Amino acid sequence: MKLTSSFVSLLLLAGAAQAADLKSGKAPAAAAPEAASEFPGGDIFGFTSATDVGNVGDKGLALENDGSYGRRDMRSRVLTQKLELSRTFAPNWAYAASLFGAWSSIKNNGDFNDRTAYNFDGISMEVRHRFIERSATNPFAFTFAIEPRWGRVDTVSGVNAASYGAEFKLQADRAVGEKLFWAVNANFGTGRSRDPLDRTWSNTSESVVSTALTYAVVDDKLFMGGEARWNQAWNKGFFGKLDGQALFVGPTIAYKASETVMLNAVFLPQVMGKARSVDGPLDIDNFERANFRLKLAIGF
DSSP, rough: OHHHHHHHHHHHHHHHHHHHHHTTOOOOOOOOOOOOOOOOOOOSSSSSSSSSOOOOEEEEEEEEEEEEEEEEEEEEEEEEEEEEHHHHHHEEEEEEEEEEEEEEEESSOOSSSEEEEEEEEEEEEEEEEEEOOOOSSSEEEEEEEEEEEEEEEETTEEEEEEEEEEEEEEEEEEEESEEEEOOOOOEEEEEEEETTTTOOOEEEEEEEEEEEEEEEETTTTTEEEEEEEEEEEEETTTTEEEEEEEEEEEEEEEESOOOOOOOOEEEEEEEEETTTTTTTTOOOOOOOSSEEEEEEEOOO
């Protein structure tokens, strides 16, 4: 009986305290919200980009080395270099200005003489906006980017051939677990270029869907995973007829040497493809047998 009376007294005291708080305008204390799942910054994948745009005031310098080899009816090797300077100028907004260089080597081609050359290959300007942030109730983040570009070299042959275009990029990512991270990109590039042989102008476009999964082997230091890219080449500036398509699959690795230095690499051989009106299990008319990237990014 005494225990029951004590319990009732405690309930009455708690009710009186809550009523006093409400009378004074104070709301009962709410539980602290859960934090959003952590996602590493920087390029932890390969060709597939994460949604990270950095913090306001962050600046970065990056050197991308994109290589490829293997085309039909020739021995072809290409290396495109991109030197990028970026800055986060507002919450969830960043821009980057880039210079390009192109090295190419071709042999045994019926249209061009054997040649090896390195040339300046134009400029680009990119704007990125993360329009959906990660939260405790939403594990996904989304970023949209647009990158207009002027080029002056046909990278396959190394011959001067002007081009103008833009790439539109939609990126999403999420933390699958404490050490497992996933991203997906959908890119569409459209442009107008001059043929290096007959010097006529034409419009073409390319769509790319890629996805990547990586695992933090060493916390926030070493990441290893895999990536898949599905490329489609179109004969007009906005789709049109499909000239060819190819699927690339391969491994990725990223190493964060310090808080401001990251190195990542990817190798993607073509595992399946089809060019229009051409027999064969691969499309080596519009794409290469394999692509690779080595990127060094430095923050300051």
